[in-house]
Amino acid sequence: MDNFHLLFSKLTHFKEAALKEELFAQAKFLSFNKGDVIVKEGQYVRFLPIVLSGAIRVFQQNAEREFSLYHVKSGETCTMSLAAAYFNNKSVSNGIVIEPTDVLVFPAAFITEWQLKYPSWNQFIITMFRKRYDEMINTFKGVVFEHINVRVLELLQRKVVENKSNTLLFSHQMIANELGTTRVVISRILKQLEKEKKVKLFRGYIEII
Amino acid sequence: MDNFHLLFSKLTHFKEAALKEELFAQAKFLSFNKGDVIVKEGQYVRFLPIVLSGAIRVFQQNAEREFSLYHVKSGETCTMSLAAAYFNNKSVSNGIVIEPTDVLVFPAAFITEWQLKYPSWNQFIITMFRKRYDEMINTFKGVVFEHINVRVLELLQRKVVENKSNTLLFSHQMIANELGTTRVVISRILKQLEKEKKVKLFRGYIEII
DNA sequence: ATCCTTATGTATCTTTTGATACCGTTCTAT
DNA sequence: ATAGAACGGTATCAAAAGATACATAAGGAT
Numbered sequence: 001m002d003n004f005h006l007l008f009s010k011l012t013h014f015k016e017a018a019l020k021e022e023l024f025a026q027a028k029f030l031s032f033n034k035g036d037v038i039v040k041e042g043q044y045v046r047f048l049p050i051v052l053s054g055a056i057r058v059f060q061q062n063a064e065r066e067f068s069l070y071h072v073k074s075g076e077t078c079t080m081s082l083a084a085a086y087f088n089n090k091s092v093s094n095g096i097v098i099e100p101t102d103v104l105v106f107p108a109a110f111i112t113e114w115q116l117k118y119p120s121w122n123q124f125i126i127t128m129f130r131k132r133y134d135e136m137i138n139t140f141k142g143v144v145f146e147h148i149n150v151r152v153l154e155l156l157q158r159k160v161v162e163n164k165s166n167t168l169l170f171s172h173q174m175i176a177n178e179l180g181t182t183r184v185v186i187s188r189i190l191k192q193l194e195k196e197k198k199v200k201l202f203r204g205y206i207e208i209i
Numbered sequence: 210m211d212n213f214h215l216l217f218s219k220l221t222h223f224k225e226a227a228l229k230e231e232l233f234a235q236a237k238f239l240s241f242n243k244g245d246v247i248v249k250e251g252q253y254v255r256f257l258p259i260v261l262s263g264a265i266r267v268f269q270q271n272a273e274r275e276f277s278l279y280h281v282k283s284g285e286t287c288t289m290s291l292a293a294a295y296f297n298n299k300s301v302s303n304g305i306v307i308e309p310t311d312v313l314v315f316p317a318a319f320i321t322e323w324q325l326k327y328p329s330w331n332q333f334i335i336t337m338f339r340k341r342y343d344e345m346i347n348t349f350k351g352v353v354f355e356h357i358n359v360r361v362l363e364l365l366q367r368k369v370v371e372n373k374s375n376t377l378l379f380s381h382q383m384i385a386n387e388l389g390t391t392r393v394v395i396s397r398i399l400k401q402l403e404k405e406k407k408v409k410l411f412r413g414y415i416e417i418i
Numbered sequence: 419a420t421c422c423t424t425a426t427g428t429a430t431c432t433t434t435t436g437a438t439a440c441c442g443t444t445c446t447a448t
Numbered sequence: 449a450t451a452g453a454a455c456g457g458t459a460t461c462a463a464a465a466g467a468t469a470c471a472t473a474a475g476g477a478t
Contacts, residue, residue, distance in 0.1 A: 060346065065353070065354065067349075067353050069346070079338070079342070080342065086339070092343060092346050093346065112328070115331055130293075130296065136345060137278070137301050140269065140352075141269055143349075143353060144352060144389040145389070147435090148434085148435075171454080171455065172455075173456095182435090183455090183456085184436080184456095185434095185436070187455095187456060187457065187458085188435095191457075203444065203454095203455060203456070204444090204445095204455075356464070358464095380424080381425075382425080391465090392426085394466070396425095400426095400428085410426085412424090412475085413425075420478090421477085422477085424474085426472085426473080427470105427471080428471085428472105429468100429471105430468085431466105432468100434466085435463085436463075437462075438462100440457105440458090441456100441459105442455105443456080443457100444453100444454080445454075445455090446454095447453100448451090
């Protein structure tokens, strides 16, 4: 299978032959490693990324803490970049690669152009906005209405489904960064969950029961 | 000034003459009173609202609490409705009118159709998505990184700017509902702010100093 | 005037979360 | 092998927020 078909086997949203050709013609392929910074809050965004494989974590931070807004996975784009790139504006969030990741990037100008020309591109954009809204509102609800212990357990259960595995390669610090709290708090809660026979703790990973 | 021009004096985003005509042809005018429910979480959304005057509060709730995501004001639309209406899906939030409000509503089908035909409509849609993201992320940051006393003061200061007045007609309960906490907590914090000479408290309103 | 609702003030107690500190263990790089 | 970093456990104390209860006052309706 050549690159063209490999690419579109992962990007099933796009229907129009002309769109596919344009996508292929304009795309730059980029590969990133774990820890690479894609964008920092305050930086200008001039390119729209679409993830082919791997994952990017989009998060907010202050001096002591971080919390995740969402993860961008295969076939998805980052609506924060989209909203910024469209107006040649600054990013309001940070994006960092959390596993080896292949990305396509497109110059921002095409976002609008293709929206007007290709219904499936437009649908892709709106679908992404919708998906991120849903994710953010759920996170929001968690933060406002739930205690951290509940949020930790829900996060773990969600990841079990996503990863199709009961063993999650998370350090306590990573969980703290997802949820906007500190490592000590997470360790305390995980220990309690272990007492309740809901998880088993190991160095560098957690088993959900 | 006839209705047509009155309408578009408030909706300055829309440039194309043909779009204006279509908007006018397809729109239904609706008037709401304070307290009217526009949409409830879980309801299907089949129409896109654009506010002409007044304001709609979009919020989440559980058994005991509420918190606001954003307010939809003159010239704006609700991106939550947009995302839902586009896919003929259910609303993930609640919308309630907080002052007498005039609204235009359009059948959902036109959202896409006009996006493909009219660049200024498309820009309007993306602008709204961007604006709501910014608002939600700021709220988000507040919830995760700031204590409630800071969030209360920031809310009041923001409203002073928005309303162009140092006197805000807010009850303590309203502030609690904005921020996702309880009346008692807000009363306690406001009293503290009063001691610090940052506000003056009255029945039914607050003066910001 | 009387009753009812809404708004606010405040005290008390509990729970949750945060901050700090210190420890031992495991892994990695040299 | 050894040093240093990353990881996790836990104790102690402080602060923030929540829950509950009760009181007073203002405003509206009849």
